[in-house]
Amino acid sequence: MKRRLLALVLTLTFVVAGALTGCGSKSEKLVVGASPSPHAEILKEVQGILKEKGIELEIKEFTDYVQPNLSLQDKNLAANYFQHKPYLDDFNVKNKTDLVSVAQIHYEPLGVYPGKVKSLDGLKDGATVAVPNDTTNEARALILLETAGLIKLDPKAGFNATVKDIAENPKKLQIKELESAQLTRALPDVDLAVINGNYVLEAGFNVNTDALAKEELDSDSAKTYANIIAVRRGDEGREDIKALIEALKSEKVKKFIEEKYKGSVVPLF
Secondary structure, three states: OHHHHHHHHHHHHHHHHHHHHHHHHOOEEEEEEEOHHHHHHHHHOOHHHHHOOOEEEEEEEOOOOOHHHHHHHOOOOOEEEEEEHHHHHHHHHHHOOOEEEEEEEEEOOOEEEEOOOOOOOOOOOOOEEEEEOOHHHHHHHHHHHHHOOOOEEOOOOHHHOOHHHEEEOOOOOEEEEEOHHHHHHHHHHOOEEEEOHHHHHHOOOOHHHHOOEEOOOOOHHHHHOOEEEEEEOOOOOOHHHHHHHHHHOOHHHHHHHHHHHOOOOEEOO
C-alpha cells in the first residue's frame, strides 16, 4: 500500500513539474517596428536578453517614417523604434494618432553630406541643397545649415523653422525638400544634402568621416532629437515594454552601439 502511494505521489510530481516546465518555455511575442539601421540592428542585440525572460522579440522593418506609426496605432505593433519625439508629436497632430514616448535610447547627429560639391568652401551661388521634407527634420536641417554659416533664420522660428523663415541667404541657395528616404539617392543630383542618421548608415556613410558639418553632442538639437521607443497611450506600463526598455539600456547594448557606429549613433544611457 505504501509503495503504491509513493509511486502515485512521484507520478503526480513529475506530471506537475512537466506542466510547469512546458508553461515556462512558451514565449510571449512582442512585435516592434524599426528602421533597418541602426534601430533593427540594435533590437537584435536584445533578442537573447528578452528570450531569457520569456519574451520573443519579433522585429518588423520599415523603410519610411509613416507606416511604423500607422501600424502601431492599428495594433499591428506593440511598439516602434525609429523616430524622435518632435516627429512623433507632429505626426500625432497631423494623423490624429495617440502614441507616446516611453524611453529615450540614442541620438543620431544630422549631417551635411557632399553631392556635386565636395566642400562647403566650394559651394557656388545658386547651389541646390536637399533637406528632409517633414516638418521637424526640415527645421533641424535648416538649423544645421545656419550653424554651418550658410544661411540665417528668423530667431523666433526655432525648431519650427521652414524655408519661409530663412532671413538671410547670401549664396541664394535653392532648398530642395525631399522625402527623407530619398536623400542619399539624390546626392549625385544636388550640391549638398542634409541627411538623417539612419539613412546615412544604410548608405554606408559615417557622420564623423563623411559629413562636411554635423550636429554636435552639446547642441540643442542633440538634447531635443533623441530616438525613442513609442507605444500606444495606455500601454506605457506593460511588463513586456518595460523589459524591452531595460534590455535596450543594458551595458551590452551600450557597448554594441559605441563599437559598431563609432559616433554616428550615441547612446543616451
